[in-house]
Amino acid sequence: MRRLLFLLAAIAGQTLAQTKAKSYTGWxxxxxxCATVNGKNDLLRSRGVVSVCDKNNKVQELQAGIRANTGCSSGGSAYMCDTYAPIPVSDDLSYGFAIHVTDNQNGDNPSCCKCHEVTWLTGAAANKTMVVQIVTPGGSGGDVKKNDLILLTPGGGVGPLSSGCTSQYGNSYSWGETRGGVKNREACEKLPANLQGGCYWRFNWARGEINGWDISYRQVACPSILKEISGCEAKLN
Known part of the structure; x- marks a missing residue:
């Protein structure tokens, strides 16, 4: 009887670990x-720190990346690496990175470096799965609410920080609408060549814009490919 109660409690715990939310895109x-630890060396020891790149998508040395200001501010030299674009694995599975919408937008946010298995409940990607690692805690606004996930997708919308992509790539590209980004596959061709594949993913694999689709997600162990790209991993709760 005691064993049965333990199993039922474990099942209930798994159910509670599922979060219902919506998916959006951004880049x-x-x-x-999560590349900023604010001098908290315990974070470096326990989970690592998210890798950042220079303007040419070369990964910066660890301490240089931690100290560097974001390219979204004047004089900043640290940018999002192009390797954070989605990675299709099969027709029903992809890997990638995401922004977790939360009240705390600090580098020591406990969401940093955690991985989640995301399943779409609605939209053209219904029943498909994506394992994502959180590399940025973001704020809510407009239709985007707390606990939503913003998938890092080139051409997915630059959001309120519109200067970053111009600073990194120049003025020759069209990034689509501020929120939502490009609206079709053809518009991906207006992005830098190294980002076009990640943009096509949205329309080839997910088969749509993704924004506002219902999802369910739960924390899982990080796949090795995501850890290799980001340089960090948070422990399972």
Whole structure:
């Protein structure tokens, strides 16, 4: 009887761990907030720190990346690496990175470096799965609410920080609408060549704009490919 109660409690715990929310897209080229530890060396030891790149998408040395200001501010030299674009694995599975919408937008946010298994409940990607790692805690606004996930997708919308992609890539590209980004596959061709594949992912794999689709997600262990790209991993709760 005691064993049965334990199993039922474990199942209930798994159910509670599921979060219902909505998915959105974004790509502002800014330095991920989880790349800043504010002198808290315990974070470096326990989870690592998110990798950042220079203007040419070369990964910066760890301490240089931590100290560098974001390219979304004047004189900043740290940007989002192009390797944070989505990675299709099969017709029903992709890997990638995301912004977790939360009240705390600091680099020591406990969401940083956690991985979540996301399942779409509505939209053209219904029943498809994506494992994402959180590299930035973001704020809510407009239709985007607390606990929503903003998937890092080139051409997914630059949001309120519109200067980052211009600073990194220049003025020759069209990034689409501020919120929502490009509206079709053809518009991906107006992005830098190294980002076009990540933009096509939205229309080829997810088969739509993704914004506002219902999702359910739960924390999982990070796949090795995501850890290799980001340089960090948070422990399972």
């Amino acid at each position: 502002d080229c800014c330095k991920p907030l």
